[in-house]
Amino acid sequence: MLLTVKNLKKYFPQKSGLFSKPALPIKAVDDCSFTLEKNEVLGLVGESGCGKSTAGRCILRLTEPTAGSIHFDNRDLLALSSGELKDIRKTMQIIFQDPLSSLNPRMTVGGIIEEPLIVHHRGSPIERKEAVAALLDKVGLPQSALNRYPHEFSGGQCQRIGIARALALKPQLIIADEPVSALDVSIQAQIINLMIALKEELSLSYLFISHDLSVVKHISDRIAVMYLGKIVEIGPAQQICLDPLHPYTKALISVIPEPSLHRSQKKTILQGDIPSPARPPSGCAFHTRCPVAKEECKKREPILEEKRSGRSVSCLYVNKKV
Amino acid sequence: MRKSKSLTQKALTELGRDKLAMISFAIIAAYILIALLIQTNLLNLPIHDTVGESYEKPSWAHILGTDIFGRDVFIRVIYGVKISMSIGFITTLIAVPIGIVLGALAGFFGGRIDDFIVWIYSTFSSIPYLLLLLALALVLGKGIFSVYIALGVTSWVGICRVVRGEFIKYRERDYVTAAHALGAGPLRIIFRHILPNVLPLIFINASLLFVSAIKAEVILSYIGVGVQGKPSWGNMISDAKLELVGRGVYWQFLGATCAMFIIVLAFNIFSDALRDSFDPRISNKTKER
Amino acid sequence: MALLEIKDLSIQFSTDEGVLHAVDNLNLSVDQGKTLCIVGESGCGKSVTARAIMGLLPIPPAKITSGSVVLDTKDLLGLSEKEMRALRGNDIAMIFQDPMTSLNPVLTCGYQIQESLHIHDKITKKEAKEKALALMKQVGIPEAEKRFSEYPHQFSGGMRQRVMIAMALSCKPKLLIADEPTTALDVSIQAQILELLGTLKKSSDMAMIFITHDLGVVAEIADEIIVLYAGTVAERGTTKDIFNHAAHPYTLGLLESVPHISKEQEHLTVIPGTLPDPTDYQPGCRFYERCTFHSDLCKKDPVEEEITPGHRVACFHYRLKDQQY
Numbered sequence: 001m002l003l004t005v006k007n008l009k010k011y012f013p014q015k016s017g018l019f020s021k022p023a024l025p026i027k028a029v030d031d032c033s034f035t036l037e038k039n040e041v042l043g044l045v046g047e048s049g050c051g052k053s054t055a056g057r058c059i060l061r062l063t064e065p066t067a068g069s070i071h072f073d074n075r076d077l078l079a080l081s082s083g084e085l086k087d088i089r090k091t092m093q094i095i096f097q098d099p100l101s102s103l104n105p106r107m108t109v110g111g112i113i114e115e116p117l118i119v120h121h122r123g124s125p126i127e128r129k130e131a132v133a134a135l136l137d138k139v140g141l142p143q144s145a146l147n148r149y150p151h152e153f154s155g156g157q158c159q160r161i162g163i164a165r166a167l168a169l170k171p172q173l174i175i176a177d178e179p180v181s182a183l184d185v186s187i188q189a190q191i192i193n194l195m196i197a198l199k200e201e202l203s204l205s206y207l208f209i210s211h212d213l214s215v216v217k218h219i220s221d222r223i224a225v226m227y228l229g230k231i232v233e234i235g236p237a238q239q240i241c242l243d244p245l246h247p248y249t250k251a252l253i254s255v256i257p258e259p260s261l262h263r264s265q266k267k268t269i270l271q272g273d274i275p276s277p278a279r280p281p282s283g284c285a286f287h288t289r290c291p292v293a294k295e296e297c298k299k300r301e302p303i304l305e306e307k308r309s310g311r312s313v314s315c316l317y318v319n320k321k322v
Numbered sequence: 323m324r325k326s327k328s329l330t331q332k333a334l335t336e337l338g339r340d341k342l343a344m345i346s347f348a349i350i351a352a353y354i355l356i357a358l359l360i361q362t363n364l365l366n367l368p369i370h371d372t373v374g375e376s377y378e379k380p381s382w383a384h385i386l387g388t389d390i391f392g393r394d395v396f397i398r399v400i401y402g403v404k405i406s407m408s409i410g411f412i413t414t415l416i417a418v419p420i421g422i423v424l425g426a427l428a429g430f431f432g433g434r435i436d437d438f439i440v441w442i443y444s445t446f447s448s449i450p451y452l453l454l455l456l457a458l459a460l461v462l463g464k465g466i467f468s469v470y471i472a473l474g475v476t477s478w479v480g481i482c483r484v485v486r487g488e489f490i491k492y493r494e495r496d497y498v499t500a501a502h503a504l505g506a507g508p509l510r511i512i513f514r515h516i517l518p519n520v521l522p523l524i525f526i527n528a529s530l531l532f533v534s535a536i537k538a539e540v541i542l543s544y545i546g547v548g549v550q551g552k553p554s555w556g557n558m559i560s561d562a563k564l565e566l567v568g569r570g571v572y573w574q575f576l577g578a579t580c581a582m583f584i585i586v587l588a589f590n591i592f593s594d595a596l597r598d599s600f601d602p603r604i605s606n607k608t609k610e611r
Numbered sequence: 612m613a614l615l616e617i618k619d620l621s622i623q624f625s626t627d628e629g630v631l632h633a634v635d636n637l638n639l640s641v642d643q644g645k646t647l648c649i650v651g652e653s654g655c656g657k658s659v660t661a662r663a664i665m666g667l668l669p670i671p672p673a674k675i676t677s678g679s680v681v682l683d684t685k686d687l688l689g690l691s692e693k694e695m696r697a698l699r700g701n702d703i704a705m706i707f708q709d710p711m712t713s714l715n716p717v718l719t720c721g722y723q724i725q726e727s728l729h730i731h732d733k734i735t736k737k738e739a740k741e742k743a744l745a746l747m748k749q750v751g752i753p754e755a756e757k758r759f760s761e762y763p764h765q766f767s768g769g770m771r772q773r774v775m776i777a778m779a780l781s782c783k784p785k786l787l788i789a790d791e792p793t794t795a796l797d798v799s800i801q802a803q804i805l806e807l808l809g810t811l812k813k814s815s816d817m818a819m820i821f822i823t824h825d826l827g828v829v830a831e832i833a834d835e836i837i838v839l840y841a842g843t844v845a846e847r848g849t850t851k852d853i854f855n856h857a858a859h860p861y862t863l864g865l866l867e868s869v870p871h872i873s874k875e876q877e878h879l880t881v882i883p884g885t886l887p888d889p890t891d892y893q894p895g896c897r898f899y900e901r902c903t904f905h906s907d908l909c910k911k912d913p914v915e916e917e918i919t920p921g922h923r924v925a926c927f928h929y930r931l932k933d934q935q936y
Contacts, residue, residue: 047797048768060503086505094503102496105329106518115514116504149328154885155653165500184652185824186882189868193881211797218870218879241872255802256872257827259865261854269806270799272753273767336627 001071002205003036003059003173008068010054014278026278028054029065030229033304036173041199041206043220043237045213045252049277051229052209056175059207060092061085072173090120093166097178099158103150109136109161110146116168135164139194156187163194167202175207180215192219213256217241225249228277228285231304235311245313247290284316292317333522336599343595346588353585356400357407369393369401369553377565380573387573389561398553399577405554406536406585409469413535416474418528421481426512428482429489439486443479451476451538452545459547466549469542473535481527488520522600526593533589540582555582613640614818615664615786620678622659625671629890633659635842637678641786641835644816648829650865651839654886657822661788663688664820665705666695682786700727704779708791710771714763720774721747721759727781746777751807769800776807788820793828805831826869830854835921838862841887841897844915848922858918858929860902896926904928 009031014023029051036042044052058065061077070077072088080088096102103112113135117128136143139160150158159179166174176195180188196219198204210216216223217237224234225248233246244250251268270289275281281288287297296316304314308321327335337343359365371393378388386395428439455472462468492498493516501511542548543556555578562575617639624631634656641647649657662668664680666687680687682702690698699705707713715723724743728734734742740759747755750773763771772792779787789808793801809832812819821832829836829850836853838846838861846859857863867880884901887893895910896902902909908927915923 047799057499062499062502089503089505092503094500096496096500098496102500104497104515104519107514108328115501115506119504119506119510151329156885162500165504169504184886185826185865186652186868187885189870189879189881190883192870193879213798214870214872217872218876238875252798253872255798257801257805257825257831258871258873259826259830259854259869260871261830261851267802269802271803273769273800274797 001035002038002040002073003207004069004071005035005055005059006033006069006071008032008055008058008070009066010051010058010063011066024278026276027051027229027280028277029058030280032068032226032229032231034224034231034234036205036207038172038205039199039203040222041208041220043216043223044207044209044226045211045216045223046226047211047274049228049274050226051277052226053177055226056094056177056207056209060089060094060175062094086120090116090169091171092173092175093169093171095159095162095166095174095176095179098182099155099162100150102162103158105150108147108149109141109153112150112161113164113168116165120169122169131168132164135168138167138198139164154187155183156190159183159187159191160194163191163198167198170202171204173205173207175209177209178211179208181210181212188215195219213241213252214258225252228275228280230285230314231312232286232315233311233313234304235308235313239308239311245307245311245318246315247292248286251291284314330522333599337595340595340599343592346592346595349584349588350592353403353407353588357404360401360404361408367397367401369398377569377571386577387571389574390565395558395574395577398558399555399581401553402555402558402578402581403585405466405549405552406539406582409466409473409539410532410535412470413473413477414528414532416470417478417531418481418524420475420478422485422517422524424478425482425485426489426517429486430493430508430512430516432490436486439482443482446476447479449476452542452547455542455547464547464550466552469539469548473538477531477535480531481524484523484527485520488523489516492516492519522596526597526600529589529593529596533586533593536582536586555579614643614683615820616640616679616681617660617664618679618681620660620663620680621676622656622663622668623674623676625674626890631889632842632892633673633889634663637842637844639837639844639847641818641820643785643818644812645834646812646819646821646832648821648823648833648836649839650823650826650829650836652824652886654841654889655839656842657839658790661705661790661820661822664788665699665703666690666692667705700730700779700784701782702784703786703788704782704784705788705790706772706775706779706792708794710768710775710795711763713775714771716763719760719762720766720771721761724774724777724781727778732782742781743777746781747774750774750777750780750811751803752777767800768796769803772796772804773807776804776811780811783815784817786818786820788822790822791824792821794823794825801828808832826865838865841889841892843897844923844925845898846922846924846926847915848919852919852922856919856922858922858924859898859926860904860928861898864901898926 008029010029011025011027013025032055034042044055046052054063057063059070065078072092075088110132113132114128117123117131122128123131133143136145141157141160150161180191183191192215199206208216208219220237222235223237223240224231225246226232227248233240233249240249241253244253251270254266254268268291272289275288283299284297284302287293290297300316302314302316304312307313307318360367372391373394374384374388374392376388376390376392378384380387384394384396386399389395424439428436451472454476455468458468458472498511498515501515539548539554540556540559543554544560548554548556558574558578565571566575617637620634620637622634624633637660639647649660651657663675664687675688721743724746725739728739728742744755744759747759752758752770752773766774793804796804805828823829833850835849836847837844838859840861845861846853846857853862857866864880864882868882870876870879882901887897887900894912896913899905899909913925913927915925917923918929
């Protein structure tokens with residue numbers, strides 16, 4: 001197992017006013033557990049505010065988790081010293097949603113891709129230049145990009161630069177935080193295909209975070225669906241998309257607009273808004289919007305348990321058939 | 323293929339196209355040149371020499387006439403350039419580094435360091451600089467040195483606030499997060515990733531600081547705690563107040579005020595142009611979304 | 612007769628890098644009660660077209676070099692700013708992608724709806740408030756009375772978009788322009804808004820121009836579709852024409868490159884390359900460099916050819932589409 005996340009929690013304290021009651025913390029990630037194997041892609045899906053990005057950042061220790069444990073390559077990430085942390089960061093990298101804002105506008109593309117090598121004192125300047133040239137090739141950018149600046153490139157090309165930077169240290173795990181959401185449709189497919197090809201070639205593992213279930217399904221081996229800081233369903237990608245068990249996953253899949261006129265499924269449009277993660281509803285957090293909620297759901301909190309082989313669902317009314 | 327340009331080069335090209343800004347820049351450069359020539363004694367001005375009668379009207383010999391002791395006002399106005407520029411320069415030189423360092427520390431690290439630095443600058447900015455100057459004048463004696471110190475140690479607060487705000491903004495940027503994820507240390511992130519992006523704003527604020535130091539000198543000299551024994555614009559305006567009302571001697575007043583007005587205006591126009599050319603929102607306004 | 616008719620519209624922007632051709636010789640028409648979707652990627656000119664209809668283009672740097680925009684026999688391009696202002700909100704209304712920046716944060720949402728009623732209709736304050744409340748209920752804002760006096764930041768993204776829609780509907784416009792209205796929203800909220808727009812469409816004979824990059828959304832809402840590429844029309848037709856009988860290589864590529872949730876796809880087909888530089892278009896087909904079919908024929912400007920009634924495609928090679936792509 002490359003990555004094991006257990007009972008991960010991240011609460012953001014909120015500032016309270018001088019005279020008001022102390023504000024409740026925002027439970028961005030609330031008791032999440034999942035694993036990721038070598039050369040596997042785990043898709044983390046959910047709507048805004050469900051905590052998927054925070055979970056990714058906790059794994060990289062870009063934010064400090066409130067509780068839980070994260071093991072990477074059999075090492076406890078939360079027990080590392082800052083020196084060890086710098087060392088382990090070589091093996092985990094991140095790709096961002098907004099390709100342009102993830103690149104320093106005042107550095108050349110060559111400088112951006114070379115930086116990780118400088119930070120970790122890899123090779124002589126000449127060797128580094130060669131490495132950068134090879135990385136440009138790998139992500140499909142021309143060598144002429146080297147001395148140019150990010151603002152001269154399109155969104156898709158900037159994303160390629162971001163990927164080249166992430167690959168520079170030859171990581172094992174890449175956390176991709178909505179890597180194609182800001183791109184044009186025809187460019188999305190290019191980046192997805194590039195990421196799949198790189199995964200095969202360099203035997204990478206991805207934690208692929210996105211709100212777009214169709215993209216996630218395409219690239220992932222397994223999918224975890226999050227709602228209000230909790231994982232509601234996790235299992236193999238095809239099974240989740242073709243036969244969702246949790247009512248939330250079912251509804252989500254039914255309303256994904258598809259570019260075709262032959263829809264078989266009936267739409268289940270969820271009513272109401274996503275509740276605030278500072279005040280999640282009692283019992284099952286989804287009961288306020290769930291089309292099949294019963295009285296029991298308001299009182300008892302479901303736990304994520306295996307209901308089919310390899311598939312875990314957190315719903316009181318999904319029967320166990322293992 | 324078009325030639326590749328960095329953001330700074332782009333901004334400077336745009337600035338170069340702004341005629342008004344370039345004229346302002348030329349004026350500023352001329353003032354600096356005069357100040358340097360006087361400072362290095364390449365231009366030796368007879369500021370204390372009596373060249374004519376008391377209160378001679380402006381003429382071709384003395385373009386701005388003479389003062390009460392028959393000294394050439396024009397020469398004294400020119401000498402005032404050196405005083406003003408040196409005050410502007412040294413004040414900026416003291417205030418900007420303090421402001422950058424404290425602002426960067428506060429904005430980047432946040433938490434207790436931030437609280438402490440905010441506390442310091444709140445305290446400093448609550449001291450009126452006139453009061454501090456009077457106190458310093460008592461300790462260090464009146465004169466240009468006290469003016470440097472007083473203006474320097476009170477005017478870093480503005481820069482510090484700006485730098486702190488920008489650092490707070492930039493530390494959340496994705497490329498800063500990316501640098502963290504690469505294992506880059508705080509020094510590298512501050513100097514390589516954040517500071518270069520804040521620098522244009524620091525330049526703009528420094529140039530505004532320069533102007534306000536020049537103006538502050540005039541006020542200080544006017545109330546008599548500023549530059550002593552040398553013809554600064556503040557001293558000249560102060561001298562002229564009685565002459566103007568009593569005798570209608572306008573030239574000393576006019577000379578000093580104009581000299582100050584021109585440089586202040588030039589600096590303001592230049593800072594605004596600088597801001598416009600470096601602000602991505604304004605420079606990209608012609609781009610289609 | 613068509614409600615809105617655009618003929619030969621060309622829009623340019625002057626930029627530091629040269630003249631940017633945002634839209635070139637665009638023709639389109641919308642009938643009463645119909646929804647026209649303009650689909651395309653960033654820079655294809657879809658938002659610029661919308662803004663040109665609304666008279667909201669920044670002139671300069673923008674410049675309309677040719678064409679006419681006729682709404683109900685009135686040429687909008689010839690109108691003064693004052694006449695245009697009277698038209699906006701009354702005859703045409705627009706909703707935007709980001710409802711947060713289109714709402715004034717210091718005014719209550721209720722007030723803003725009420726105000727848009729006030730501007731165009733001479734009615735009393737009380738009537739306006741009643742009407743505003745009715746509109747809020749119509750667009751599905753729960754507890755309208757309570758939410759009337761709340762500020763935009765107290766609303767969620769979906770609710771803000773509902774407020775925007777209520778404002779747009781306040782004067783019963785003949786034409787509603789929706790510029791990527793669901794792009795910033797979550798999938799489950801997007802479904803709500805699309806459902807709302809669908810009901811509104813059915814209950815009135817308002818025409819709608821819906822601008823989006825998302826083909827999935829198009830499939831749900833459109834009657835007719837225009838596919839734009841680099842400022843020119845690649846293909847146009849009914850929803851059925853485009854989704855079942857797409858003919859332009861670009862349309863085909865777009866449809867193939869999107870992952871489907873209910874379909875097994877080994878590999879996504881990719882349109883290679885990037886969009887051409889809008890300040891430096893070469894003569895001929897603008898899709899030339901990315902097209903697998905291109906030949907010397909394509910160095911001439913393609914003209915729209917009718918395949919079946921209403922279904923037009925601007926490509927010399929559309930007949931080849933049944934061969935391997």
